[in-house]
Ligand SMILES: [Ca+2]
């Protein structure tokens with residue numbers, strides 16, 4: 005085989021780089037879309053499981069009978085409390101099956117792996133980017149799932165909401181993946197309109 009000259013090698017290397025620069029962004033874009041779809045499906049299943057829990061027991065899951073107001077699971081309290089009840093597991097939030105005495109499995113989850121959502125060793129439910137899913141239920145029955153004054157408003161007029169921190173792994177930024185649409189957001193007077201949902 006003919007040995008390539010230095011200019012020929014440089015040309016080949018250049019062509020290889022151009023090919024890579026065309027393929028890699030496409031790959032990352034596809035990867036990002038896949039994770040976004042995974043998070044959206046998780047959120048749909050999660051809210052559906054919470055609603056089936058409510059239909060079964062006539063109350064929303066609550067760690068304190070609603071006295072503590074609307075609790076944010078996944079940040080202020082580990083989401084495993086809520087998730088243990090939905091998975092019918094004996095553990096924090098569902099000790100001795102107190103929250104889910106009929107031991108109905110409302111949600112089936114597998115183990116987390118990078119790029120694949122699931123539960124960690126503690127039972128915390130992580131999104132595909134490795135951060136806990138955020139959950140709020142209207143535990144005090146005020147008609148609003150209340151949250152602090154975030155970019156998503158001061159609350160949402162739904163009984164249960166959930167969201168993923170998205171690719172940047174931080175909550176309250178525009179790439180968050182939400183279980184609700186902007187029409188349900190409760191905004192303070194004079195607040196700017198909510199940001200558009202990211203497209204994955
Ligand atoms: Ca409330």
Ligand SMILES: [Ca+2]
Nearest residue numbers: 169174177180
């Ligand atoms: Ca984010």
